[in-house]
Amino acid sequence: MAMKKNVQDIINKQINAELYSAYLYLAMAAWCQSENLTGMAHWLKVQAKEETGHAMRFYKHLEDRGADIKLAAIDAPPARWNSVLAAFAEAYKHEQKVTGMIYGMVDLAAKEKDHATASMLKWFVDEQVEEEAQTLDIVNKLKMAGESKGALLYLDKALAKREG
Numbered sequence: 001m002a003m004k005k006n007v008q009d010i011i012n013k014q015i016n017a018e019l020y021s022a023y024l025y026l027a028m029a030a031w032c033q034s035e036n037l038t039g040m041a042h043w044l045k046v047q048a049k050e051e052t053g054h055a056m057r058f059y060k061h062l063e064d065r066g067a068d069i070k071l072a073a074i075d076a077p078p079a080r081w082n083s084v085l086a087a088f089a090e091a092y093k094h095e096q097k098v099t100g101m102i103y104g105m106v107d108l109a110a111k112e113k114d115h116a117t118a119s120m121l122k123w124f125v126d127e128q129v130e131e132e133a134q135t136l137d138i139v140n141k142l143k144m145a146g147e148s149k150g151a152l153l154y155l156d157k158a159l160a161k162r163e164g
């Protein structure tokens with residue numbers, strides 16, 4: 001069934017948002033690297049790659065449905081943060097925003113009776129639970145670490161182990 005224009009538009013917008021997420025996490029990775037936090041930089045680079053994967057899932061859905069793919073300019077992310085906690089708090093806030101966008105898409109797909117899009121979005125609803133949980137976990141651990149350099153380095157080492 002042909003995809004409605006408003007559904008196409010919202011998916012194209014989400015491709016841009018996911019690529020911005022990749023940009024944001026790459027910027028955070030570069031900043032962490034400049035702070036000698038190589039484990040955190042690694043974790044963020046893996047996350048950036050995941051975000052590109054999210055964009056490609058939406059891209060493929062448009063492709064499979066014979067819909068128009070329209071790529072817009074990607075905003076520049078910030079380049080530095082006041083602290084690692086500030087960076088990861090922003091990541092968590094960003095994921096909450098993305099969850100809201102996904103929910104908005106679910107609502108539109110339901111309104112337009114686009115069952116194929118609704119089905120595709122189920123994966124994202126589940127993924128966002130994980131995305132929020134992961135970033136919140138890091139925020140909470142950074143809060144626990146407080147001013148302790150030792151705890152920060154321990155967390156950096158743990159995040160270096162992320163696969164991907």
Ligand code: FEO
Pocket residue numbers: 018021050051054095098131
């Ligand atoms: Fe693509 Fe982090 O949500």
